[in-house]
Amino acid sequence: NENILVYKKPIGVVAGIIPWNFPVFILARKVATALMTGCTVVIKPSQHTPNTTMEFTRIVDEMAEVPAGIYNVVTGAGSEIGNALASHKDVHMVTMTGSITAGTKVMEAAAQNITKVNLELGGKAPAIVTENADLDLAAEEITTSRLANNGQACTNAERVYVHESVAEELTRKLKEKFEAQTFGDPRKDKEADLGPLVNQDRLETVDEMVQNAVSSGAKVVTGGEAADVAAGFFYKPTILTDVTHESDIMTDEIFGPVLPISTFSTLDEAIEKANDTVYGLSSSVYTEDLNEAMRVINEMKFGETYVNRENFEAVQGYHAGMRQSGLGGTDGKYGVEDFLVTQVVYMQYKENKK
Structure with a gap:
C-alpha cells in the first residue's frame, strides 16, 4: 500500500x-x-x-x-x-x-x-603507443592533442610512452609535424597553427621546465626555446627524448607546447608508468591490436581514455x-x-x- x-x-x-x-x-x-x-x-x-x-x-x-x-x-x-x-x-x-x-x-x-x-x-595525460600502432595516425593525433590551444588544456597529451622498437620512427614523424607548425596572431592570421601562451609567467615557467629536464639528461629533438616572434608569448613546439619517468616534466603539468617521450619494453611497464601520477583526467592508447586496447582501457586509472584519437571530449x-x-x-x-x-x-x- x-x-x-x-x-x-x-x-x-x-x-x-x-x-x-x-x-x-x-x-x-x-x-x-x-x-x-x-x-x-x-x-x-x-x-x-x-x-x-x-x-x-x-x-x-x-x-x-x-x-x-x-x-x-x-x-x-x-x-x-x-x-x-x-x-x-x-x-x-x-x-x-x-x-x-x-x-x-x-x-x-x-x-x-x-x-x-x-x-x-587538471591532468597529466599519458599517451601509450604500442609496437602495433599506426604510427602515422599516432603522430598526427598526438600532435593535435599536444598542441591544441598551445598545450594549454587539461586533457592535452602531456607525455608519451612508446614501445622501444618504434620509438625512433615515431619521434621522427612527430618532429616533422612539430617543425611544420606556424605562429601568428589568431585575430589576424586564421591559418596560423599556434598563438601565444597566456602571459609572460607561463612562458617562463614552460622554458624553466624544459631547461630543468635538459640539465637532468633529456635531449631536445626540436624546439626548446621561446620563438622569435615580434610580439606575444610564443614558445616553439618542443620534443624531448631520453626523459626519465621520474623527471619533473613527466610528473608535473606543463601547460605548454612541450612533449616528453619515454620508451617501454612491455605493455605492463607502460600501463604502470602511465598510472603512476596523482592525476586521473584523460589518457590515450594507439594500437591496432584490440586485445592491447582493451587491456589499457580496463587498467587505466583515468576518467577518459581515447583510442587512436586525440584527447578532446564530446x-x-x-x-x-x-x-x-x-x-x-x-x-x-x-x-x-x-x-x-x-x-x-x-x-x-x-x-x-x-
Whole structure:
C-alpha cells in the first residue's frame, strides 16, 4: 500500500569559477547546465581573461531575455572572490575548473557550509603507443592533442610512452609535424597553427621546465626555446627524448607546447608508468591490436581514455576525472545529474475495501 516517488530538483544557486584557457567554452558549459536544470548561477571569470565573459554577459542581457538575478557575474581574483563564493551560505554548489591548489582552497571554503563541489583540476595525460600502432595516425593525433590551444588544456597529451622498437620512427614523424607548425596572431592570421601562451609567467615557467629536464639528461629533438616572434608569448613546439619517468616534466603539468617521450619494453611497464601520477583526467592508447586496447582501457586509472584519437571530449559524453583531477563531472546526462538534488517521497494509501 505504498508508492515511492523520486523527484529531481534544481540544487539551487550555482557558483561557476572559470579558468583562463577556455574562457568561453567552459563558461557556456557551466551556465547552460545550471540554467537547463532550473538553477541560478553566479560566474567568476579568471582575472586573466575577463573580457570574453563580459561580452558573453552582454549578449545574454541583450538577446536571451533572461530575468534579472538568474545569470550573474562577479569579477576579481580567485583567492578573494572565488573563496567568498565557495564559503557563502546561499551558494548550494561550486563548480570550478582549475589547478589542484585552487581546487583545494575551494573545497576548504565550501566545507564551512558542507556545500557541494564539482571540480576539474587538471591532468597529466599519458599517451601509450604500442609496437602495433599506426604510427602515422599516432603522430598526427598526438600532435593535435599536444598542441591544441598551445598545450594549454587539461586533457592535452602531456607525455608519451612508446614501445622501444618504434620509438625512433615515431619521434621522427612527430618532429616533422612539430617543425611544420606556424605562429601568428589568431585575430589576424586564421591559418596560423599556434598563438601565444597566456602571459609572460607561463612562458617562463614552460622554458624553466624544459631547461630543468635538459640539465637532468633529456635531449631536445626540436624546439626548446621561446620563438622569435615580434610580439606575444610564443614558445616553439618542443620534443624531448631520453626523459626519465621520474623527471619533473613527466610528473608535473606543463601547460605548454612541450612533449616528453619515454620508451617501454612491455605493455605492463607502460600501463604502470602511465598510472603512476596523482592525476586521473584523460589518457590515450594507439594500437591496432584490440586485445592491447582493451587491456589499457580496463587498467587505466583515468576518467577518459581515447583510442587512436586525440584527447578532446564530446558534449554528449561525460567529462570527469579520477583521483586529484577532480570530483563529479560535466556533459551528458551524468553531468546534468550533478546540478540536481534527489527527493524521495514515500506515499502510503489506504486500501479501498468494499
